[in-house]
Amino acid sequence: MLNIILWLSIIWLAPLMCFVLANEAKFKKNIAVGVTLPYEGRQDSQVLARLSRFKKELGVMCLFLLLLPLPGILVKGLAGNMTLWFLWLDLCVFLPFIPYVRCNRELKRIKRDRGWNVNAGQTLSVDTAAVGAGRWLSPWLFLPPLLLCLLPLVFERSFWFVYLMDALCVVLFWLCYRYLYRNRAELVDENTELTLALTQVRRHNWAMVWLISAWFMVILNLCMWLFREKQGLMLLLVLAFSFLFCAAAIGIEFKTRRIQEKLTSESGQRWYRDEDDLWIGGVLYYNPKDSRLVVNDRVGLNSGFNLAKTSGKVIYGLILLLLLAMPFTGGLVDGIGTKPPMLEVSETELISSRGSKEDVIPLENISNVELREELPENLSRTFGTSLETLLEGNFFCSELGTLKLRLDPTCPPFILVKTTDGQTWLLGTRDEACTREVVEKLKG
Amino acid sequence: MLLTFDFSSNTPLYLQLRNQIVIGIAQGRLSPGEKLPTVRALAEESGVNVMTVSKAYQLLKQEGYISTDRRGGTTVCGAKSSLPLPGELLKALRLHMSELRLAGLSKAEVMELCGKLYEEG
Numbered sequence: 001m002l003n004i005i006l007w008l009s010i011i012w013l014a015p016l017m018c019f020v021l022a023n024e025a026k027f028k029k030n031i032a033v034g035v036t037l038p039y040e041g042r043q044d045s046q047v048l049a050r051l052s053r054f055k056k057e058l059g060v061m062c063l064f065l066l067l068l069p070l071p072g073i074l075v076k077g078l079a080g081n082m083t084l085w086f087l088w089l090d091l092c093v094f095l096p097f098i099p100y101v102r103c104n105r106e107l108k109r110i111k112r113d114r115g116w117n118v119n120a121g122q123t124l125s126v127d128t129a130a131v132g133a134g135r136w137l138s139p140w141l142f143l144p145p146l147l148l149c150l151l152p153l154v155f156e157r158s159f160w161f162v163y164l165m166d167a168l169c170v171v172l173f174w175l176c177y178r179y180l181y182r183n184r185a186e187l188v189d190e191n192t193e194l195t196l197a198l199t200q201v202r203r204h205n206w207a208m209v210w211l212i213s214a215w216f217m218v219i220l221n222l223c224m225w226l227f228r229e230k231q232g233l234m235l236l237l238v239l240a241f242s243f244l245f246c247a248a249a250i251g252i253e254f255k256t257r258r259i260q261e262k263l264t265s266e267s268g269q270r271w272y273r274d275e276d277d278l279w280i281g282g283v284l285y286y287n288p289k290d291s292r293l294v295v296n297d298r299v300g301l302n303s304g305f306n307l308a309k310t311s312g313k314v315i316y317g318l319i320l321l322l323l324l325a326m327p328f329t330g331g332l333v334d335g336i337g338t339k340p341p342m343l344e345v346s347e348t349e350l351i352s353s354r355g356s357k358e359d360v361i362p363l364e365n366i367s368n369v370e371l372r373e374e375l376p377e378n379l380s381r382t383f384g385t386s387l388e389t390l391l392e393g394n395f396f397c398s399e400l401g402t403l404k405l406r407l408d409p410t411c412p413p414f415i416l417v418k419t420t421d422g423q424t425w426l427l428g429t430r431d432e433a434c435t436r437e438v439v440e441k442l443k444g
Numbered sequence: 445m446l447l448t449f450d451f452s453s454n455t456p457l458y459l460q461l462r463n464q465i466v467i468g469i470a471q472g473r474l475s476p477g478e479k480l481p482t483v484r485a486l487a488e489e490s491g492v493n494v495m496t497v498s499k500a501y502q503l504l505k506q507e508g509y510i511s512t513d514r515r516g517g518t519t520v521c522g523a524k525s526s527l528p529l530p531g532e533l534l535k536a537l538r539l540h541m542s543e544l545r546l547a548g549l550s551k552a553e554v555m556e557l558c559g560k561l562y563e564e565g
Contacts, residue, residue, distance in 0.1 A: 122451035124490055128474075129445070131481035131489045184489050190446060271446075289451040290491030306491075 003081055007069045010089060014065035016250070017096050018058045024100070025051040028260040028299045029188045029198070030268040033100060034282015035107040036275070038116050039268035046110050050103060057099035065092055078388050079337070083330030090323055097283065104282040117274075122287070125273050130185035130195040134203045137211070142174040145214040152225035158402040159224055161383040161394070166217040173217075177210035180303045182296045188264050189272045198263060205256045205301055209249055216245045229398040231378045256301050280307070284316075337389045340430045341406045343415070345441040350417065352406050352427045354392065359406070361419060368418040369442045371435075372426075375409055376400055400424050415439055445473045449490055457492050461500035469509060469520055471564065480510060480518040 024033050027042050032051060041047050068091070072084040111117060149167035153160060186198035219241050227234035275298075278287045285295045288308040295304050305312040339355040350361045376397040384393010384405070391405045400416075407414050407428030413435055417425040429435050445468045449457055468474040480486075483501055487494040501518060504510045507530075512518045544554050 124449045124451065126447045126449070126486065126490045127445070128447060128481055128486075132485035182488075183485075187446075287451065287491065289449075289457070291493045292488070292491045 003073045003075065006081055006085060007073060010085065010092075011066065011069065013089070013092050015062055017092055018062035018065075020253075021096050021100050022055050022058045023254070023257060024299065025055055025103075026257075026261055027264070028257055029186070029264045030272050030274075031298055033107055034104045034276070034279055034298070035111060036272065037107070037111060037268070038272065039266070041111070041114070041116060041268075044110070044114070047107065050106050050110065054099055054103040057103075058096060061096050061099060065095065077334075079330045079334035081330070082333055083327050086326035086329055090326060093323060097281075101281040101283070108276065111276075122277050122289075124275060124278070124287070124290075125187055127185055127187050127190075127192055127195050129192045130187065130199060132183070133185060133196055133199050134183075136178060137207045139174055139178075141211065142170060142177075142214050145218045146170045148218040149221045152221055156225070156228075158394075158396045159228060159382045162224055163221055166221045169217050170214045173210045173213045177207060180294055181206055182292060182294045182303065184296060186260075186296075187273050189267050190270065191267070194263060194267070198260060201256060201259050201263075202296070202301065205252050209252050209301065212245065212248055212252075216241065228380065228396060229378065231380050234380075253301050257299060260299060333387060336385060337387050341390070341392070341408060341428060343427055343429050343435065343438045345438055350438075350442065352425070354390075354406060357392075357406075359404070359425075361417065361425065363442070365419040365421060366417055366442065367420045368416075369439060370416040371439045372414045372416050373412050375412075375414065375426075379405075395426075400426075415442070417442075447490070449492060456496075458496045458500040458503070461492075461497065462503050465500070465504055465520075466507075466509060474520045476520055478520045479516075480520065482517060 026032065027037070030036050030038070032042075032047075033054060037044075037047065065088075069084070069088055072081065072088070075081055075084060146167055149163060149170055152163050181203075185195050186202055187195045188198065220238060223234055223237045223241065227237065276282070278285060278290075279298070280286050284307050285304055286307045290306050290308065293306055293309050293311050295306050296302075297304055305315050307313060307316060341352065341354045344351040344353070345363075348363055350363060350366065352359045352361070375391075376399045379391075379395050379397045381391075382394045382396050382402070384395070385391070386393075389408050389410055391407055391409055393405065394402065395405050396402055401424065403424040403426055405426045407426060408430050411428060411430045411432065413432065414426050414428040415435060415438060417427065419425070429438075445464075447461065447464050449460055451457075453460065455463075465474065465480070474480075480501075481489065483494060483497045486492075487497045490497075501510065501512070505512060509521055510518055511521050541554065544557075549557070
């Protein structure tokens with residue numbers, strides 16, 4: 001069942017990825033699949049046939065990606081599943097770009113053959129009347145969500161780490177809003193009004209995405225705070241709001257694309273901007289003469305980086321490394337899970353350890369020791385590790401409040417230790433006899 | 445007015461910018477008193493280095509095509525009334541005339557070509 005939930009949580013990425021790329025086949029700002037074509041190119045039979053083939057190829061790719069996880073459902077264990085899960089995610093990110101880049105190349109060839117390279121070359125155009133148009137949103141607009149994220153800290157601190165991280169995310173979203181956007185006019189042709197309208201549409205929707213993201217963090221925090229004792233309901237609400245958030249973000253992207261398509265439906269009949277030679281495969285911007293790192297994608301809302309800059313190479317390199325390293329997380333999780341939690345009682349201390357991690361509780365500080373055959377209900381992690389065979393770190397439950405855990409949930413019994421300084425520990429080992437012996441020593 | 449930077453050209457970028465603004469003024473696409481983008485905004489827009497844009501603006505200011513004011517920003521000055529023509533311009537014109545003559549164009553053909561280009565701006 002866990003496998004199916006795991007796969008269902010990401011399977012929608014394949015159709016979404018293919019749908020986003022298929023949308024590139026529609027002409028927006030005179031561009032289709034990363035190739036700028038004149039108005040007459042939109043009616044060219046060869047162009048239309050290639051675009052149609054591109055959409056079919058994406059459909060096949062989507063079907064392939066949807067069928068690929070089927071054997072994965074049969075794999076047992078979290079580590080193995082995570083490896084397959086991330087491997088599939090990598091394929092989902094890279095594979096749809098194969099038909100995209102192929103189509104981009106062929107469209108460029110058609111463009112050359114037809115003599116449509118009117119103003120091609122490594123050129124970059126600017127409309128002086130549209131430079132610096134638009135204003136940034138005031139950072140104060142991000143202050144209410146930031147304060148609301150921090151609000152639960154006033155009332156309770158058990159999930160302090162989560163509240164703080166969410167508040168930091170709001171700050172990060174403002175930084176992304178302000179610095180991941182290249183303040184450049186959306187020049188398409190000589191029509192300055194069109195340029196200004198397109199620029200305004202992009203700026204407005206860009207701001208919307210980041211503001212919605214900031215308020216989404218507020219909702220997450222409030223759910224966490226208000227429903228912390230009803231874990232099931234909290235999880236359900238978090239999932240529902242995450243779904244709504246994703247839908248809103250995708251909706252804004254496609255709304256922007258639709259407006260771009262509509263506003264430029266008659267463009268490209270005279271002069272039109274053509275910067276194809278600055279884009280590798282229609283995907284990656286490469287311009288050594290551009291001193292800026294951030295670059296706006298030509299279609300939609302997204303931003304990218306200038307690959308000609310060292311910092312751009314480093315960022316893309318890190319993203320690539322991260323994507324390629326993801327499947328190894330399964331092995332890492334497996335490694336963490338294999339190290340058993342240990343308990344040891346000396347003359348003066350109770351030592352709970354796992355690998356290099358160790359916590360020492362002085363015996364004189366222990367006020368109460370209890371042996372429990374089951375874990376408390378509605379146990380939720382606030383900061384730490386939660387695996388099939390390991391619970392470690394800070395947790396919360398309505399019965400005991402905030403508590404620290406280091407145990408294997410599949411190996412009862414567990415030792416509940418309370419200290420005079422108000423801390424609660426729930427500890428265990430994988431050896432039942434050893435755990436019972438520790439309790440006897442502590443009680444003795 | 446549209447400006448195009450050709451990164452593969454041998455002409456330096458600051459000169460490309462300067463030349464396009466001069467042509468724009470001559471053609472009437474930039475009218476006297478019209479505001480030009482700030483150095484920083486134009487650099488941000490084009491991706492060209494701030495120093496490159498600044499150099500072009502400095503040159504245009506020296507030549508009297510634009511003026512800068514702390515409050516008003518950069519504005520187009522329009523046609524220059526200062527005569528005689530700068531020595532550099534005359535030198536360049538002489539060179540181009542010689543090249544046209546060597547290319548086999550008659551005086552009448554050169555005059556016609558010049559007249560056409562003059563009308564275009």
